[in-house]
Amino acid sequence: MTERRRHVTPRRTARGGLPIQGARPPRRPVAPVSHRRGAVIALALVVVLLTAGLAAKRIVETGYFRIGEPAVAGAQMVPPEAVRKAAALDGKEIWQVDTARAAAAVRELPGVKATHVSRRWPNHVTIAIEERLPAAVWRIGAVDVVVDEDGYVLDAPAMGGMPAISHLDGRPGLGLGDRVDGDAVRLALSLLSQLPAKSGQRVARFEYTSAGGLDVLTDRGLRVRFGDGQNVDYKLDLWRAIEAQARKDKLTPSEIDLRFGQQAAVR
Numbered sequence: 001m002t003e004r005r006r007h008v009t010p011r012r013t014a015r016g017g018l019p020i021q022g023a024r025p026p027r028r029p030v031a032p033v034s035h036r037r038g039a040v041i042a043l044a045l046v047v048v049l050l051t052a053g054l055a056a057k058r059i060v061e062t063g064y065f066r067i068g069e070p071a072v073a074g075a076q077m078v079p080p081e082a083v084r085k086a087a088a089l090d091g092k093e094i095w096q097v098d099t100a101r102a103a104a105a106v107r108e109l110p111g112v113k114a115t116h117v118s119r120r121w122p123n124h125v126t127i128a129i130e131e132r133l134p135a136a137v138w139r140i141g142a143v144d145v146v147v148d149e150d151g152y153v154l155d156a157p158a159m160g161g162m163p164a165i166s167h168l169d170g171r172p173g174l175g176l177g178d179r180v181d182g183d184a185v186r187l188a189l190s191l192l193s194q195l196p197a198k199s200g201q202r203v204a205r206f207e208y209t210s211a212g213g214l215d216v217l218t219d220r221g222l223r224v225r226f227g228d229g230q231n232v233d234y235k236l237d238l239w240r241a242i243e244a245q246a247r248k249d250k251l252t253p254s255e256i257d258l259r260f261g262q263q264a265a266v267r
Contacts, residue, residue: 065093070125078111083127094123110177136163136185140170151182163188165206184214187229198236227259
């Protein structure tokens with residue numbers, strides 16, 4: 001049996017890819033399976049992302065991430081409601097909270113020394129504050145106000161053991177949030193605790209002037225002018241040395257001026 005060979009017209013093209021007479025047209029290229037699979041996966045991803053986006057939008061619209069009432073920690077004298085009002089976080093979504101800005105706003109409240117605002121997903125905010133503590137009484141005439149160690153005027157009662165500082169040339173009218181000389185307050189606190197051991201004398205009262213700073217009047221009637229809180233230990237040692245010399249010379253000074261270091265003056 002003779003095998004008949006089938007005549008096949010060859011595919012021929014001229015130079016440059018142009019077909020010539022008698023040539024069969026080229027077959028249409030078929031897209032690889034991998035390309036089609038990639039298109040299907042991309043379409044599926046688009047569908048998933050759209051679905052997730054719609055679901056997230058629905059959750060946001062239900063208020064799931066909206067902040068409720070912020071928790072306030074550390075407030076004893078400052079009203080928690082005043083802290084929340086200053087932070088101004090009502091109605092905000094959790095991602096809209098600027099913690100630094102809210103903390104700065106709360107620190108402007110009288111009585112607040114430091115604050116920290118933290119977020120916890122999905123909708124919780126905590127405002128932790130450090131309050132200013134009463135440290136001394138600042139006296140102008142017959143009016144007393146309570147201040148902290150930085151000199152901020154507080155809305156707080158005077159407590160036992162606080163030093164009272166009489167501002168001799170001060171103007172009345174200090175109110176909550178005003179500030180006096182914090183250096184003088186800290187110096188008075190330091191001297192109140194150190195004087196009995198350093199000099200054997202106790203504080204009878206403190207007096208302050210804007211130009212001269214802080215003076216101490218002791219229970220022996222001696223006035224000691226410290227001025228500011230710089231080099232306190234040196235000033236205390238100098239005071240002790242001056243008194244020792246005065247005893248040798250059988251002198252009783254009424255005033256010692258320590259404001260200018262080694263140029264101390266004695267009267």
